[in-house]
């Protein structure tokens with residue numbers, strides 16, 4: 001049967017404010033998401049026997065807990081399809097990096113299988129299913145840079161400049177749950193409007209807690225700060241800085257020590273997943 005290969009791009013939280021804690025323990029946030037033109041890649045092949053089989057193993061994640069498998073099963077349940085899928089994953093994004101690898105894999109699975117299985121669920125319904133898998137999944141389903149509120153599910157599209165970023169991935173995996181449960185986390189940042197945010201400013205409220213717990217993250221920030229203002233994304237561990245062009249970002253990337261691998265990627269307002277879907281639609285209509 002026909003296979004479909006789709007990208008699962010990374011995201012950056014250009015800022016992340018924590019406004020408070022809800023009764024269910026989750027935190028109210030304000031964050032600005034932009035995608036990177038760098039990410040994982042998934043290949044889906046439909047099966048007629050209804051089984052979901054992911055053929056790529058990830059260290060520390062068993063088959064049935066992988067967000068890809070969970071997303072596929074949720075879509076089966078929501079749509080009632082009798083089809084299954086063989087899935088291959090090309091993993092490029094560091095896990096526990098704050099660049100949304102697992103969430104993006106889940107979103108690409110929802111969008112990709114909805115297309116391949118012709119289950120025809122709308123984007124809002126896919127985002128709703130995605131939210132039950134992780135707070136970051138909806139923005140990847142919609143695929144547009146956004147100002148997010150709530151736990152990340154109330155999205156407002158934004159048009160941002162698309163600079164080149166150098167992202168450093170310190171060799172540690174930071175647990176999101178661990179950072180959100182730290183008593184020292186700032187949880188009372190006043191709400192700001194998207195307009196005042198886009199005029200400049202913002203910070204990452206998780207950064208001081210992560211810097212304190214993870215010297216690797218602290219060191220990556222101070223190294224990058226020598227060249228451009230550096231900030232952490234999500235709950236870490238990755239840190240990023242923006243450059244006016246690719247050449248300057250590449251130059252700093254080449255100077256990184258072995259224990260601090262990095263990559264250069266462009267910020268994108270429309271995700272690679274949605275660019276690819278638009279291209280496929282054009283080819284069909286041509």
Ligand SMILES: C[C@](O)(CO)[C@H](O)COP(=O)(O)OP(=O)(O)OC[C@H]1O[C@@H](n2ccc(N)nc2=O)[C@H](O)[C@@H]1O
Nearest residue numbers: 013025026027103134135136151152176177180234235
């Ligand atoms: C920090 C961000 O990456 C910003 O984009 C996200 O809000 C985190 O999204 P995620 O990795 O998809 O996180 P989830 O898998 O939904 O949550 C992991 C854990 O982090 C805590 N958590 C997460 C999101 C949130 N708004 N408040 C929380 O308190 C909860 O303890 C939760 O059990």
Ligand SMILES: Nc1ncnc2c1ncn2[C@@H]1O[C@H](COP(=O)(O)OP(=O)(O)OP(=O)(O)O)[C@@H](O)[C@H]1O
Nearest residue numbers: 066067095096097098099100101102103105136234
């Ligand atoms: N397909 C997947 N890819 C990566 N991690 C997965 C996947 N499925 C399940 N996981 C689990 O989810 C955890 C978080 O993974 P992820 O790479 O999304 O972290 P993250 O980049 O910090 O996410 P976020 O930015 O959303 O906080 C991993 O440590 C792993 O245990």
